[in-house]
Amino acid sequence: MRGTVAVVEDDGVLCATIVRVLRLEGFDVAWSAATGSEALRRAAGAIAPDVLILDVALPDTDGRDLLGALRSRGVAAPALLLSARSSVADKVLGFGAGADDYLTKPFAIDELLVRLDVLVRRAPGAVASGFVLDPVRHVVAGPVDSRPLSPTEYRLLAALVSRRGEVVRRASLISSAWPPGSVVQENTLDSYVARLRRALRDVGGRPSIATVRGVGYRLD
Incomplete structure (x- = not known):
């Protein structure tokens, strides 16, 4: 096979x-x-x-x-x-x-x-994230609660989930979550990540989003 x-x-x-x-x-x-x-x-x-x-x-x-x-x-x-x-x-x-x-x-x-x-040939093993994403309603749900996410928040979190354990560069996160050609300020991305941290904390998700200064973010 x-x-x-x-x-x-x-x-x-x-x-x-x-x-x-x-x-x-x-x-x-x-x-x-x-x-x-x-x-x-x-x-x-x-x-x-x-x-x-x-x-x-x-x-x-x-x-x-x-x-x-x-x-x-x-x-x-x-x-x-x-x-x-x-x-x-x-x-x-x-x-x-x-x-x-x-x-x-x-x-x-x-x-x-x-x-x-x-x-x-690249297929890895499964890795649990501690929360689940609903792509239809744009909701993140954990063992404690669920929270709605904006489309931008959803895509930022999905990009981090897809590369969990890796440092995702700021430019890559911006290209994942905003339409092509969007001008996104540094503090705008930081603000969205802060919202995601609060959402994960509220739903009881185990992972945390770590800041790698000068590079980007990592979902641990």
């Missing part, structure tokens, strides 16, 4: 084609879903996949937000984003959200298979 894959794609024909081809080519498909909500349900209690394939434009959420939610639930598999958006800015947003690869539609199946083989 070449690896285990989970597929989230709302185009039913494309999703069925991907699943069929993967199985024919020796991959095991752990589960597939058409929406972010369905993906979270299917991922719960399922065998952790080696690779995630996530469509960016889902009916109920952005695939990049879904990635952060899956990461917060301990799904640490490398992620390949699928999107019809081919601009550099869109790709930067995808990688900033924690994606490992980005493939624009339409694509050749052979290219998809080669990229999956590379990502399978």
